[in-house]
Amino acid sequence: MTTNAFAAGAYAAIQNIGAKGAPKLAPASQTAGSNFTSLLSSTLESVGEAGRRADGQAMAVAGGKANVVDVVTAVAESETALQTLVAVRDRVISAYEEIMRMQI
Template identity: 70%
Template sequence: MPTNAFAAGAYAAIQNLGRANPAAKPAAPEAGFGQLVASAIDGVEAAGKRGEQQMMAVGAGKADVVDVVTAVAESETALQTLVAVRDRVISAYEDIMRMQI
């Protein structure tokens, strides 16, 4: 059964899902689009690595299955968000290319 500390940690993790990299500070106003995309990709990569580390830990008997499920779900959500943003950028690019000058 999860403890209160675990529940608080899970809530904090959910709060950080919207940010590209939970450990990073919010982007500065002068940060460009390329930096935003790069930080989002880094965040997805970090979430994937956390999921892999949790899977290895549960295999060694050092972690709970709930931790693995949470880490994998976070990784999946981050990847789905990145793919959705990519699709929107491509769609916007195609709309711009169809515009007549």
């Protein structure tokens, strides 16, 4: 059974990932397209890294080298990152469809 302290700790851990794994924009001297490309690339890499951390924690607990709480936290972080990525993807697709419906 989860407690309020556990939930608060998981939330804090997710917030820390956002600070560490936040996408960095390219310098302003580059074109706007490369800024978006670097933002997208770094975001995808941070989601992938969260998944790799969750996998690593799961393997560590299977080997008896990690705490189950660490695995649950890593999986929650990975799930949150993936859900955020899917939500952004859905919004981009929705915006594209809206643009395609516009009359010229």
